[in-house]
Amino acid sequence: MSEQLLAYVEKESPFHRADALSKLLWVILVVLATFQFQTTLSRAMMFLALLFTALVVARVPWRSFWRVSPLIFGVAVLLGAFHYAVTPRFTPLFSMGSYVIFREPLEAGGAYFFRLAIMVLASFLLIWTTDTYQLMVGLAYLGLPYRYAFAIFMALRYIPLIQREVEAVQAAHAIRGRAVQSPLKHRFRLWQRYLFTVIVNGLRKAENTAIAIESRGFGAYPQRTYWKEFRWTRSGILLVLIFVFFSLALIVWERFLF
Numbered sequence: 467m468s469e470q471l472l473a474y475v476e477k478e479s480p481f482h483r484a485d486a487l488s489k490l491l492w493v494i495l496v497v498l499a500t501f502q503f504q505t506t507l508s509r510a511m512m513f514l515a516l517l518f519t520a521l522v523v524a525r526v527p528w529r530s531f532w533r534v535s536p537l538i539f540g541v542a543v544l545l546g547a548f549h550y551a552v553t554p555r556f557t558p559l560f561s562m563g564s565y566v567i568f569r570e571p572l573e574a575g576g577a578y579f580f581r582l583a584i585m586v587l588a589s590f591l592l593i594w595t596t597d598t599y600q601l602m603v604g605l606a607y608l609g610l611p612y613r614y615a616f617a618i619f620m621a622l623r624y625i626p627l628i629q630r631e632v633e634a635v636q637a638a639h640a641i642r643g644r645a646v647q648s649p650l651k652h653r654f655r656l657w658q659r660y661l662f663t664v665i666v667n668g669l670r671k672a673e674n675t676a677i678a679i680e681s682r683g684f685g686a687y688p689q690r691t692y693w694k695e696f697r698w699t700r701s702g703i704l705l706v707l708i709f710v711f712f713s714l715a716l717i718v719w720e721r722f723l724f
Contacts, residue, residue, distance in 0.1 A: 473625070475594050480701050481524035482595045487604040488702025489596055492709060493588045495562045498585045499713035508571055508716045509580035515712060516587050522593050536584045546579030598622045600696070607696040616684070620675065628668060 476482070481489075503509050509657065520526045553575070555568035602619035606612045 473527075473593070474597055475530070476597075477525055479523065479525040479595070481519065481705070483593070483699060484702035484705050485604065485697065485699040486596050486597075486601040487608065487696070488699065488706055489592050490556050490601065490604070491557045493592050494694070495706060495709055495713065496588045499579055501668045501711070502713075502717060503720065505720045506576035506580065508720050509577065509584065511716060512713070513580050513584050513587070515709075516584060516591070520587065520591055524591060526591075526594060530594070534590060538583055538590070542579045542582040542586070545582055546575040550575030560628050593622070593625075599694070603694065604717075606690070612690045613684075624668070624671070626666060627671070631664050631667050632660060632704075635660050 483490075496512065500512055501510060503512070520531065521528070550571040553571035553580050555566075555571055557569040559567045559569050559572065561567065600621070602612075602615045605615040605618065
């Protein structure tokens, strides 16, 4: 099986040592700050800061980042190109031969591109560096009923399982029919079979999980104990504070100095 793209990767880095709630708060902060920026340059600087955090602070391998780059940039490029095409043009910036580049569509396309790319990259950083169990315990620590926290835990836990299931089904079909070189119509039918098989196997796993939960008396008591309690970490608080000051600096810079 290939490396899981949507799964926790245990490594030794300052970002991994941060607690789960601080990283969740960091993701929310990054997304909210990105929507407060008014210039494409500020969004680009935030994206570069996230890229530095992923590759240097969290020590995400270039290979992992390269494999998820279609997910990070694919829809963002399409969304940016769409808004670049539909935005009215008033202020010309420069020309490339007979084609003129205007400020308004460039700003609109860049805004949507960086907003989506930042949200996806920050979410990937949370998934790569956060143990879902710690996130569940952290949410319960904040007062969320442990049943709902466990539901979030199970949803995140099933993401890499579904990916592994898809890869297993693809490998089975490839052995039987070389689907990669088959005509487009046949490949579409194969994807229908992939989807059906994954849904059936997912329902079977969900039913087995429900039986296991019920047999252990999950939810019988209003409170639940954990073998590892939640604790705020210095690295997590420092991570949030650094990006708070960085976001405020960008906002002040573009509002008063730019």
